Amino acid sequence: MYDNDYVPGRNEPCWCGSGKKYKKCHAAIDQKLDRLSSEGLEVLPRGLLKTAEDIEGIKRSAAINIGVLDYVGEHIRAGVTTAEVDKWIYDYTTEHGGIPADLDYEGYPKSVCTSINDVVCHGIPSEDDVLKDGDIVNVDCSTILDGYFSDSSRMFCIGEVSDERRRLVEVTRESVYAGLAEVKPWATLGDMAHAVQSCVEAAGFNVVREFGGHGIGLEFHEDPFVGFVGEPGEGVVLAPGMCFTIEPMVNAGAPGIDMSDPNGWTVRTKDGSDSAQWEVQLVVTEDGYELLSW
Numbered sequence: 001m002y003d004n005d006y007v008p009g010r011n012e013p014c015w016c017g018s019g020k021k022y023k024k025c026h027a028a029i030d031q032k033l034d035r036l037s038s039e040g041l042e043v044l045p046r047g048l049l050k051t052a053e054d055i056e057g058i059k060r061s062a063a064i065n066i067g068v069l070d071y072v073g074e075h076i077r078a079g080v081t082t083a084e085v086d087k088w089i090y091d092y093t094t095e096h097g098g099i100p101a102d103l104d105y106e107g108y109p110k111s112v113c114t115s116i117n118d119v120v121c122h123g124i125p126s127e128d129d130v131l132k133d134g135d136i137v138n139v140d141c142s143t144i145l146d147g148y149f150s151d152s153s154r155m156f157c158i159g160e161v162s163d164e165r166r167r168l169v170e171v172t173r174e175s176v177y178a179g180l181a182e183v184k185p186w187a188t189l190g191d192m193a194h195a196v197q198s199c200v201e202a203a204g205f206n207v208v209r210e211f212g213g214h215g216i217g218l219e220f221h222e223d224p225f226v227g228f229v230g231e232p233g234e235g236v237v238l239a240p241g242m243c244f245t246i247e248p249m250v251n252a253g254a255p256g257i258d259m260s261d262p263n264g265w266t267v268r269t270k271d272g273s274d275s276a277q278w279e280v281q282l283v284v285t286e287d288g289y290e291l292l293s294w
């Protein structure tokens, strides 16, 4: 097999733990991946494909992640500090038995990223950042439950937001759904990326190149890297069981970024323009995809 991983006999139990015979379960998918790999396409190792048990675990984790973002949506308003948002995330997540995946991740000091206006990503919650009327803020939140990871983010408009900011937020959300519409077995990540990029650029905005989505499930960041610029037919082939995020960062101005913040994390637009991001987590199914976190 292309990835040198174990192949059961046709009448033996499938490697995925379904209890079905291999020939009635993953045999056909594995053969197809083997053939596509020999034809020169990029195929993920089968060890990254999620089993039914994995998906159940990820959904339990995602129930917390979705719940905490719903909670943020109900309470966020002008006058709240991003440090308070961080406390909501920590308290809600731990009270539901989860661990905020961001906390201590590669030294990250808080439980969530709060990225306001020209902050592209990795805004660190602070008592000094008071949300005010007209701000747009991304709240990016990730949960670990029983070793399963979930990850999603949403934009929130604080009070009365300018038409241009609102359009940036809406187009960015639409671009995620344009990408999702391309997700099905045997399509490629390039098909999805092209749809995102086309939607963003048709509106006159730009996709950030340096950051993207990622595989996720048993680790926070697994292969593959998921970019949001590309051409149809390029990149990793999608297969049932692949679990990854779609999370384009979209700048109202030029796509360039500034990573010079002394905190070592916070990324801003180079030209000072606004930036927005929405993130969903999905699994590729037999005939399309299922959203796991949003």
Ligand code: MF3
Pocket (backbone or CB within 6 Å): 101, 102, 103, 105, 106, 108, 112, 113, 122, 140, 141, 142, 151, 247, 265, 279
């Ligand atoms: N949640 C981000 C993502 O979508 C990762 C944040 S890592 C942190 O992949 F350390 F900054 F929290």
Ligand code: CO
Pocket (backbone or CB within 6 Å): 151, 152, 213, 214, 245, 247, 279
């Ligand atoms: Co992510």
